Amino acid sequence: MKQLKAEFLFLFLLISCQGPYSALGPAGSAARTISGMFWWLCGAGLAIWLLFVALELYAILVKPGPHDLKKTRLFVIGGGVIFPVIIITISIYFSLAPLPDLVKMAPKGSVVVKVSGLQWWWRVKYPLANDQEIEVANEIWLPVNEPVQFLLSSEDVIHSFWVPSLAGKIDMIPGQTNHLSFTPTKTGHYLGSCAEFCGTSHALMRLDVKVVERNVFDEWLKKQERSVKKTGSPGETAFVSNGCISCHTVRGISSLGKIGPDLTHVGSRRRIGSGILNNDANQIHRWIDEVDLIKPEAKMPSFKSLPIEERKALAKWLEGLK
Amino acid sequence: MKNWLRPIILFLISLGTLGAVVMISGLIPISASSGHWPITAWILEFSMKRSVSTYTLTKESPHLEDQRMIQRGAGHYEIGCKQCHGGVEKTNIIGLHTTPKIPHLPPVIKEWKPEELFRIVKHGVKFTGMPAWPSLQRDDEVWSMVAFLLQFPKLDWKSYQKLVHAPGSEKIEHDVLRSCSHCHGLDGNGRQTGAFPLLSGQNAEYLENSLKAYAKGERHSGTMKIVTYNLESEMLKELALHYSKQKRRPLVKQSVDQSAIEEGSRLAKMGIPEQHVASCIGCHGPDESGLTRKPYFPDLRGQPADYITTQLDLFLKGKRGGSEHVQLMHKAVHTLTELQIKNLALYFESLEFKN
Numbered sequence: 001m002k003q004l005k006a007e008f009l010f011l012f013l014l015i016s017c018q019g020p021y022s023a024l025g026p027a028g029s030a031a032r033t034i035s036g037m038f039w040w041l042c043g044a045g046l047a048i049w050l051l052f053v054a055l056e057l058y059a060i061l062v063k064p065g066p067h068d069l070k071k072t073r074l075f076v077i078g079g080g081v082i083f084p085v086i087i088i089t090i091s092i093y094f095s096l097a098p099l100p101d102l103v104k105m106a107p108k109g110s111v112v113v114k115v116s117g118l119q120w121w122w123r124v125k126y127p128l129a130n131d132q133e134i135e136v137a138n139e140i141w142l143p144v145n146e147p148v149q150f151l152l153s154s155e156d157v158i159h160s161f162w163v164p165s166l167a168g169k170i171d172m173i174p175g176q177t178n179h180l181s182f183t184p185t186k187t188g189h190y191l192g193s194c195a196e197f198c199g200t201s202h203a204l205m206r207l208d209v210k211v212v213e214r215n216v217f218d219e220w221l222k223k224q225e226r227s228v229k230k231t232g233s234p235g236e237t238a239f240v241s242n243g244c245i246s247c248h249t250v251r252g253i254s255s256l257g258k259i260g261p262d263l264t265h266v267g268s269r270r271r272i273g274s275g276i277l278n279n280d281a282n283q284i285h286r287w288i289d290e291v292d293l294i295k296p297e298a299k300m301p302s303f304k305s306l307p308i309e310e311r312k313a314l315a316k317w318l319e320g321l322k
Numbered sequence: 323m324k325n326w327l328r329p330i331i332l333f334l335i336s337l338g339t340l341g342a343v344v345m346i347s348g349l350i351p352i353s354a355s356s357g358h359w360p361i362t363a364w365i366l367e368f369s370m371k372r373s374v375s376t377y378t379l380t381k382e383s384p385h386l387e388d389q390r391m392i393q394r395g396a397g398h399y400e401i402g403c404k405q406c407h408g409g410v411e412k413t414n415i416i417g418l419h420t421t422p423k424i425p426h427l428p429p430v431i432k433e434w435k436p437e438e439l440f441r442i443v444k445h446g447v448k449f450t451g452m453p454a455w456p457s458l459q460r461d462d463e464v465w466s467m468v469a470f471l472l473q474f475p476k477l478d479w480k481s482y483q484k485l486v487h488a489p490g491s492e493k494i495e496h497d498v499l500r501s502c503s504h505c506h507g508l509d510g511n512g513r514q515t516g517a518f519p520l521l522s523g524q525n526a527e528y529l530e531n532s533l534k535a536y537a538k539g540e541r542h543s544g545t546m547k548i549v550t551y552n553l554e555s556e557m558l559k560e561l562a563l564h565y566s567k568q569k570r571r572p573l574v575k576q577s578v579d580q581s582a583i584e585e586g587s588r589l590a591k592m593g594i595p596e597q598h599v600a601s602c603i604g605c606h607g608p609d610e611s612g613l614t615r616k617p618y619f620p621d622l623r624g625q626p627a628d629y630i631t632t633q634l635d636l637f638l639k640g641k642r643g644g645s646e647h648v649q650l651m652h653k654a655v656h657t658l659t660e661l662q663i664k665n666l667a668l669y670f671e672s673l674e675f676k677n
């Protein structure tokens with residue numbers, strides 16, 4: 001692909017589209033297919049465009065005046081009907097050919113990740129060998145160079161799962177499980193977002209994906225599996241006594257809450273609010289105070305009515321849940 | 323200008339001038355003692371009846387024989403209507419000397435359909451002093467009043483007294499507490515019918531917040547507004563404290579629908595994730611693990627199912643209002659169905675309140 005890119009000088013601008021959120025910097029098998037297709041189509045498009053300009057120049061500069069009717073008719077039918085049919089057939093073939101690969105199931109024993117979209121965050125579950133599941137939210141970790149099987153669904157309206165550097169987007173539809181499988185090929189940190197308008201805060205529904213070495217992944221998963229130890233700290237007490245537990249689970253404290261993100265290890269995430277705020281005590285405090293301003297219509301109420309010491313204690317405690 | 327137009331215009335101008343002179347001179351009596359001219363009285367009454375009839379064309383009345391509704395309506399009548407309309411036997415003395423005269427209700431109730439009474443009680447009557455309902459956000463309270471008015475003609479003095487006063491409430495010396503006790507009882511255990519929320523043993527902070535919200539009109543209830551509106555916040559605090567310290571007496575239950583209670587229990591614990599309904603006990607308790615909740619959350623144990631249902635209906639319609647904490651509730655329950663509400667209400671009613 002590299003050499004091909006160099007040929008298209010005008011595309012240099014697009015190279016700045018590299019980064020954690022770019023379809024042109026593929027880091028997964030599926031994304032590579034897609035970006036490969038993109039470059040081939042660009043190349044073919046450019047070639048046809050050049051040919052067309054050359055013919056125009058020929059007609060204007062080299063041989064103006066009337067042309068032989070028979071030859072031109074051949075040209076119109078050949079270039080206007082037959083050629084496009086061939087080109088389009090070829091490109092349809094090449095764009096459909098990778099599809100079976102994208103939706104086929106990853107081999108047995110691969111890492112499985114269940115992701116469901118909710119207004120406006122991501123519930124992520126890792127099934128374990130013992131029929132248990134580890135629930136996390138808004139952040140997905142994957143081992144590099146291993147096929148991964150995504151099972152995608154939605155708990156309310158239609159969302160779309162899209163991590164451009166790793167794979168193409170796939171809709172998440174209520175009552176249906178869509179499959180997506182690919183192999184991430186480069187370690188690093190990638191960004192995703194919801195790609196189907198799903199309500200007021202659709203634009204604030206982002207996702208962090210980390211691709212890491214196998215041992216780092218295992219360590220991470222083991223850590224996520226752990227429960228929180230009760231300490232009776234002010235933050236922990238405030239979390240229970242103010243009813244945060246009615247929506248949020250913190251394993252070890254309370255598992256009543258199901259309708260908000262699991263917060264057992266919220267402190268370990270890169271960002272909070274599904275990828276929109278830095279994860280530190282200040283920002284968590286802000287979130288508790290004014291969710292309604294940060295994320296319009298989010299399904300969490302603001303807790304500004306709590307005494308300031310309690311909000312501080314909550315933020316500090318949550319930040320510490322690594 | 324056309325010739326025939328001139329005299330008409332001249333006539334109208336003189337008529338207007340004459341009217342202005344009479345009005346400014348102050349010769350017309352506005353005194354209530356003289357009453358309306360028959361023609362004015364007729365026009366006012368006729369247009370009032372027509373208006374009430376027209377505005378109720380499409381309104382339908384709910385079931386109005388519920389004893390709890392009648393009790394609530396009667397309680398409100400005693401504190402909010404009696405001063406004008408009087409008791410069982412005759413209108414109050416002021417009603418004889420106003421223009422128009424304030425009608426004694428028992429004899430006239432049968433002239434109106436229930437939905438017409440609803441219209442009059444909810445919106446009042448212009449130019450007469452008949453006031454509108456103190457909170458226009460909800461209809462259930464007004465229907466309770468209508469339910470009472472329909473029974474009113476059948477009552478004698480004794481049965482009226484029994485209906486509006488909790489036993490013993492007359493003897494209470496504290497003026498304000500006495501008035502609350504008519505409905506809530508001195509010990510906050512209501513009338514044992516489930517017509518009123520139980521206040522006994524409830525968290526003082528929640529009670530105080532609620533009383534302040536009623537007084538400010540932020541929690542909508544005509545009944546509770548007229549009893550709290552004039553009270554100082556110190557007094558509201560004192561009342562809240564009084565009721566929070568009372569011992570709870572459980573409601574006498576007629577029947578128990580065990581399967582509804584079990585379903586309600588499941589919903590209250592786990593919430594309803596597919597409808598984004600949070601776990602009720604996460605905020606309200608009771609929690610077997612012994613973790614306590616803040617006293618700004620109401621303790622729902624043993625509260626009458628009828629009352630819980632009404633409150634949840636109001637929450638869903640966005641008409642509940644409440645303290646500054648009430649928005650927590652809105653986000654947590656906005657998608658409940660009628661059946662789920664019924665089951666939840668029966669579950670919380672069935673829980674034993676431990677004093």
Ligand SMILES: [Cu+2]
Pocket residue numbers: 159160194195196197198199202203205
């Ligand atoms: Cu979206």
